Amino acid sequence: MKYLIEKFGKINTAVLFLCIIFLILELIGHRHGETSIEDILFFPALFGYLSCIIIFKIGVSLRSFLMKDEDYYDK
Amino acid sequence: MISSFPPGLIMIVGALLIPFLPNIIRQIYMMVLILVSAYALTLGFGIHAKIEVMDIQFIIFQSDSLTLPFAIIFHIAAILNVIYGAHEKHWNQHVAIMSYSGAAIAAVHAGDLFTLFVWWEATAFTSVFLILASKTKRSYRSAFRYILIQVGSGMFLLAGAILLMSQTGNAEFRSFDFNSLYGQLIFIAFGIKAAFPLLNGWLQDAYPEASEIGTVALSTFTTKLAIFCFARSFAGTEILIIIGAIMTFYPIFFAVIENDLRRVLTYSLNNQLGFMIVAIGIGTELAINGAVAHAFAHILYKGLLFMGMGAVLYRVGTCKASELGGLFKFMPITAVCTIIGAISISAFPLFSGFVAKSLIMSALGKEGLVFVYFMLLFASAGVLHHSGIKIPFFAFFAHESGIKTKEAPLNMIIAMIIASALCILIGVFPSYFYEILPYQIQYQPYDFSHVVGQLQLLTFAAFAFICLWHFKIYPPELNSTVLNSDWIYRKMIPGILLPLLNLINDINKKIEQFFEFMFISIKKFFANTMTKNKIFDREVGQDTLIIVQLFIILLIFIFVWKIYL
Numbered sequence: 001m002k003y004l005i006e007k008f009g010k011i012n013t014a015v016l017f018l019c020i021i022f023l024i025l026e027l028i029g030h031r032h033g034e035t036s037i038e039d040i041l042f043f044p045a046l047f048g049y050l051s052c053i054i055i056f057k058i059g060v061s062l063r064s065f066l067m068k069d070e071d072y073y074d075k
Numbered sequence: 076m077i078s079s080f081p082p083g084l085i086m087i088v089g090a091l092l093i094p095f096l097p098n099i100i101r102q103i104y105m106m107v108l109i110l111v112s113a114y115a116l117t118l119g120f121g122i123h124a125k126i127e128v129m130d131i132q133f134i135i136f137q138s139d140s141l142t143l144p145f146a147i148i149f150h151i152a153a154i155l156n157v158i159y160g161a162h163e164k165h166w167n168q169h170v171a172i173m174s175y176s177g178a179a180i181a182a183v184h185a186g187d188l189f190t191l192f193v194w195w196e197a198t199a200f201t202s203v204f205l206i207l208a209s210k211t212k213r214s215y216r217s218a219f220r221y222i223l224i225q226v227g228s229g230m231f232l233l234a235g236a237i238l239l240m241s242q243t244g245n246a247e248f249r250s251f252d253f254n255s256l257y258g259q260l261i262f263i264a265f266g267i268k269a270a271f272p273l274l275n276g277w278l279q280d281a282y283p284e285a286s287e288i289g290t291v292a293l294s295t296f297t298t299k300l301a302i303f304c305f306a307r308s309f310a311g312t313e314i315l316i317i318i319g320a321i322m323t324f325y326p327i328f329f330a331v332i333e334n335d336l337r338r339v340l341t342y343s344l345n346n347q348l349g350f351m352i353v354a355i356g357i358g359t360e361l362a363i364n365g366a367v368a369h370a371f372a373h374i375l376y377k378g379l380l381f382m383g384m385g386a387v388l389y390r391v392g393t394c395k396a397s398e399l400g401g402l403f404k405f406m407p408i409t410a411v412c413t414i415i416g417a418i419s420i421s422a423f424p425l426f427s428g429f430v431a432k433s434l435i436m437s438a439l440g441k442e443g444l445v446f447v448y449f450m451l452l453f454a455s456a457g458v459l460h461h462s463g464i465k466i467p468f469f470a471f472f473a474h475e476s477g478i479k480t481k482e483a484p485l486n487m488i489i490a491m492i493i494a495s496a497l498c499i500l501i502g503v504f505p506s507y508f509y510e511i512l513p514y515q516i517q518y519q520p521y522d523f524s525h526v527v528g529q530l531q532l533l534t535f536a537a538f539a540f541i542c543l544w545h546f547k548i549y550p551p552e553l554n555s556t557v558l559n560s561d562w563i564y565r566k567m568i569p570g571i572l573l574p575l576l577n578l579i580n581d582i583n584k585k586i587e588q589f590f591e592f593m594f595i596s597i598k599k600f601f602a603n604t605m606t607k608n609k610i611f612d613r614e615v616g617q618d619t620l621i622i623v624q625l626f627i628i629l630l631i632f633i634f635v636w637k638i639y640l
Contacts, residue, residue: 012541019538022531031524034440035448038528048532051456052539059331060550065558067332072556073565074213 081136081184082115086177094166105157113150134186140513145183145303148371152295159490160288171204172292179296188236188246199225205289206281214284221281228267235260251308268301270345272321276561283337287385294381295374302351302370311358320450322349327457334552336394337384343462347373354435360514365434372427376419379494383413386483396469396552400476409483410471412491419498421463424526427501433520456536464540
C-alpha cells in the first residue's frame with residue numbers, strides 16, 4: 001500500500017482502489033446493460049478505459065494538422 | 076394586467092433603468108425584475124396574451140408542460156448571473172444580461188413564429204454586447220462574426236415563417252414537417268443556434284472571447300433556446316438522431332487538444348447539445364423528458380464550470396492550460412465548486428448529470444438504437460476526459476505555474492456554491508426534478524446496473540487518464556489555435572475569393588487602361604487634324620466646310636432621287 005502511494009500518489013491510488021471495488025461489486029450483484037453486449041463481464045470498465053485511450057490517440061494525431069500558431073487568424 | 080405581460084418582457088423593459096441605479100440597489104432591482112417575471116409562471120398552462128396587428132394574431136404568451144422547465148431554469152440562471160456579476164461596476168453588461176435573459180424567456184413563451192423571430196433576434200442583439208465587453212481586438216472581430224451568423228439564423232426563421240404563413244394561413248409555433256420547404260428553413264435556423272456540425276464555428280469562436288460574466292450568461296440561453304425550439308417543432312425527426320450523434324462525437328477530439336480552457340468548455344457544450352438533439356430525434360416521452368432534463372441540468376453544471384473558469388480568468392487574467400496550474404491552494408472554494416461541476420457533467424451517480432443522461436441512454440436502449448447508444452457511451456467517456464478531468468486538473472493541479480493569486484470575489488463564490496448545491500440536490504432527489512418534466516413517467520435512475528456500470532465506465536476512463544499522465548505519455552498543453560469549422564469562413568472562403576477578386580480587379584484595370592489608351596489616341600487624332608495644314612486647320616477650314624456641305628447636299632440628292640424617282 002505504502003509502495004503504491006509512494007509510486008502513484010494518494011489520489012491515483014484511491015482511483016485504482018475504486019476501480020477494483022467497482023469490479024468486485026459486479027461480481028457480487030447482477031449487472032445488466034441497456035443492450036445485450038453490455039452484459040459481458042466488466043464491459044463498462046473495459047469500454048471506459050479503451051475509449052479514453054482512443055480519444056487520446058486520435059486527439060494527439062489530430063494535433064499535427066489542426067493545431068496552428070496562436071496568432072494564426074491574426075496574420 | 077400582469078397576466079397579459081409575457082415573462083421576460085418585464086426584464087427587457089426594466090433593464091432600461093439599470094444605468095441610472097447605484098451598484099447594490101441595481102443588483103436588488105435586477106433580482107426583483109426576475110422574480111416579477113417568474114410570477115407569470117404561476118398562471119398555469121394555456122394562452123395568456125395575444126395581440127392583433129393588421130388582422131394577424133400574435134400569441135405573445137403561451138405556456139405548457141414544455142415551456143415550464145425551460146422557463147424555470149432560465150429564471151434560475153438569470154438570478155445566478157446577477158449574483159455572479161455583482162462585482163462588475165459598469166452597467167453595460169448588466170443591461171445586456173438582463174435583456175438577453177428576458178429575450179430568451181420571452182422566446183420560450185412565444186406562440187407563433189413571428190413573435191419567436193422578434194425574441195430570436197433580440198437574444199442576438201443583446202448578447203453581442205457581452206462579447207464586446209472584453210474590449211479586445213479579437214473580441215470585436217469575433218462579435219462581428221457572431222452577430223452576422225445569429226442574424227442570418229433569424230433570416231432563415233423569418234423566411235420559413237413567411238412561407239408557412241403563405242401556405243397554411245397561420246404561423247403557429249408547433250410541430251413541423253421536416254420534408255416541407257418551410258420546415259427545412261426553420262430547421263436550419265434552429266440548427267445554426269444549436270451549433271450543428273459545420274454550423275458550430277461561432278460557438279467556439281465567440282464564447283471564449285466574451286467577458287468572464289458574459290460567457291456564463293451566453294452558455295445558458297442561446298443554445299438551450301434552440302433545443303427548446305427543436306423539442307417543440309421537430310420531436311421525432313429521425314435525422315436529428317444522426318446529427319446529434321455526430322455532435323456528441325467529434326467535439327471531444329477538439330476539446331482534448333484545445334489549450335484555452337473556456338474554449339474546451341465550448342466544445343464540451345457542443346458535445347452536450349448532441350445528447351439533447353439525439354433525444355429529441357428519438358421523440359418518445361422518455362427521450363423528450365431526457366432532452367429537457369439534460370438541458371436543465373446542463374445549464375447548471377456548464378454554468379458552474381464557466382463560473383469557475385471565469386473566476387480564474389478574473390483573478391489570473393488567462394484561461395490557458397499551458398499557463399495555469401497549482402491554483403488549488405489559492406482558490407480552494409472555486410476549485411471545489413469547479414470539481415462539483417466536473418463530476419456533474421461526467422454523470423457520476425448522486426450528481427445532476429447522471430439523472431438526466433440516464434433518461435436519454437435508457438430511451439436509446441429501449442428503441443434499440445445500439446450503434447448510436449455506443450457512440451453516446453463513448454462520448455460519455457470523452458466528457459469525463461475533457462470536462463471532468465482536464466478542466467479542474469490543468470487549472471488547479473497539474474504543475475506549479477508559479478502564479479500567486481487570491482480566492483474569487485464573494486459574489487462569485489456565492490453563485491458557484493448555489494449552482495453546486497443545485498447540481499447535488501438534483502442528483503440526490505431526482506423524483507422532484509422529474510416532476511417538472513413535460514411528461515409524467517415512472518423512471519428510477521438508481522438501480523444496481525445503472526450505478527455500477529456508470530461507475531466502472533467513469534473510474535476506468537479516469538484511470539486511463541492517470542496512466543497517460545503518470546507515465547508522461549500525455550503531451551504538454553501548447554499555446555495554439557485549433558482549427559474549427561469557422562476556418563471555412565475565416566480562411567478558406569477568403570482564400571478562394573481574394574485571388575478571384577484580385578483577378579477581377581486586374582482584368583478591370585486592363586480594360587480601364589485599354590479605354591484610356593483608346594481615348595488618348597482618339598484625342599490625339601483629332602488634335603492632329605486641327606494643327607496647321609491638316610483637314611480641320613482654321614486656315615483651310617472654310618474650304619473644307621464647303622466641300623463637306625457639297626458632299627452632304629449630294630448625299631441628300633441621291634437619297635431623294637432613289638426614293639421618289
